[in-house]
Amino acid sequence: MKRHILIATALAALAAPACAQSQGEWTVGLGLAHVSPKSNNGTLAGGTVPTSIGDSTRPSITVEYFIRDNIGIELLGALPFKHTIRSNGTEIGTVKHLPPVLSLQYHFDATPQIKPFVGLGVNFTGFYDADARGPLAGRQAAGQELLGAGRASRRRFRAE
Numbered sequence: 454m455k456r457h458i459l460i461a462t463a464l465a466a467l468a469a470p471a472c473a474q475s476q477g478e479w480t481v482g483l484g485l486a487h488v489s490p491k492s493n494n495g496t497l498a499g500g501t502v503p504t505s506i507g508d509s510t511r512p513s514i515t516v517e518y519f520i521r522d523n524i525g526i527e528l529l530g531a532l533p534f535k536h537t538i539r540s541n542g543t544e545i546g547t548v549k550h551l552p553p554v555l556s557l558q559y560h561f562d563a564t565p566q567i568k569p570f571v572g573l574g575v576n577f578t579g580f581y582d583a584d585a586r587g588p589l590a591g592r593q594a595a596g597q598e599l600l601g602a603g604r605a606s607r608r609r610f611r612a613e
Contacts, residue, residue: 474560474568478519486513486531488552502540509534523562527572529554545587552578 490506513531520526530553538546556574563569 474519474523474525474562476519476521480515480517480519480525482515482517484513484515485510486529486534488534488536488550490536504545505539507537507539509536517558523560525558525560527554527556527558527574529556540587543587546583546585548580548584549582550578550580552576 487508487510489508496503511532511534513529515527515529517525517527531551533549533551535547535549537544538548554574554576556572558570558572560568560570
């Protein structure tokens with residue numbers, strides 16, 4: 454399944470027209486978003502139970518409006534991410550979240566095929582469907598909402 458998503462994403466990117474970067478233009482992009490939680494995910498039970506949280510990759514969509522030549526405001530969204538939470542190799546829970554990002558981006562003048570850009574934005578992450586398992590079964594699994602800064606540094610590839 455992942456291979457089909459990667460192939461479809463690559464073909465969509467190659468088939469897309471050259472990206473306009475002029476004031477007043479809109480762009481829409483499809484791709485994959487990857488969330489990799491930090492490597493030190495903390496501990497439970499007063500520091501006695503180490504935890505680790507798995508990565509997640511999902512299809513994403515971006516919509517960007519250029520407020521000036523080469524400067525755009527982008528909204529990035531994705532299908533819900535699901536992470537497995539483990540402790541000492543045992544699955545102790547799962548959680549889903551949505552992390553939309555609104556960012557201001559500067560696009561460099563490069564070639565029609567390569568459009569590098571950098572950006573800075575704000576992210577609101579809403580957690581839901583938290584489920585405690587294994588040693589935590591029966592306990593209330595609580596999520597929280599997070600608001601924070603985000604950064605973007607990607608390259609867009611287009612075919613003419």
